Amino acid sequence: MKQNKKEYVAEIIKLLLKSYKKVKCALNYKEPYELLFATILSAQCTDERVNKVTEELFKKYRAVADYANADVKELEVYIRSAGFYRNKAKNIINSAKVIIEKYDGKVPQSMQELLVLPGVARKTANVVLGNAFNKAEGIAVDTHVIRIANLLKLTKSDNPVKIEQDLMEIVPKKYWTEFSHLLQTLGRRVCKARNPNCSGCSLKEICPSAKA
Missing domain, CATH: 1.10.340.30 (Hypothetical protein; domain 2)
Structure with missing residues (x-):
């Protein structure tokens, strides 16, 4: 089951990268x-x-x-x-x-x-x-990540610390920082809390919460 989840996450990352290319932190900063x-x-x-x-x-x-x-x-x-x-x-x-x-x-x-x-x-x-610093010691879990990780059935928790632990087990470490950005971008553009656009989502074929 764990291996299947890793393959599932790999597909999620592949599809989101295809949709959003290069994603980065949404906050503006220089230092x-x-x-x-x-x-x-x-x-x-x-x-x-x-x-x-x-x-x-x-x-x-x-x-x-x-x-x-x-x-x-x-x-x-x-x-x-x-x-x-x-x-x-x-x-x-x-x-x-x-x-x-x-x-x-x-x-x-x-x-x-x-x-x-x-x-x-x-x-x-x-x-x-x-x-x-380009150092991955964990996965940043915000409200977008909490909501979408649950919709994708990557976790059953609403506790940020537990969600981070669940994600770190199945997301390849090289994607830890990027994975947060991908879910956040999905949440802002498509999978909005109040009105998710499932039909326009690149994950609609594999998301267990997608609406027909």
């Missing part, structure tokens, strides 16, 4: 710390909204030290529309301080070190490692 803070902002917020917020944010704060020394109230103004802005502002400032104090101002490149940063859980760490 690893920008991706880190953008991902912290993305919690319970759309990537589209985060990119609008960071367009101005990254102009105002141009280095990790700028965030570490930021006035929390001023930072809150810039990120308010991303939601939960008070907690996010504190996490960004405190993460920046840890990066300066412990890691010489550079975003750490291991899961263990990233998880020490305020506001960083496995999803955020996976996004940063996979996209900023």
Whole structure:
């Protein structure tokens, strides 16, 4: 059964790559710390909204030290529309301080070190490692991945940690970062939560949840 699931996942990856060619992180960034803070902002917020917020944010704060020394109230103004802005502002400032104090101002490149940063859980760490450093230590599980992995019957769980474990067993490691992007792209363009376009989906022939 496990081997069959691996073959099934290989077919999913093949079909999605054919549909979407080269996929990448939906968040805009140039530096690893920008991706880190953008991902912290993305919690319970759309990537589209985060990119609008960071367009101005990254102009105002141009280095990790700028965030570490930021006035929390001023930072809150810039990120308010991303939601939960008070907690996010504190996490960004405190993460920046840890990066300066412990890691010489550079975003750490291991899961263990990233998880020490305020506001960083496995999803955020996976996004940063996979996209900023091309290191795959896991699979980033967001709302799109949770929903579509269940629709594809790749997991029976709604717990992100368990879903990640299930996916890591059947998705080839070289695709761990890309697999998240593929499911996210599918979720944004076709397999939308409220109105999935099953007839226009490249997985319609193999998806067990596809509607006739």
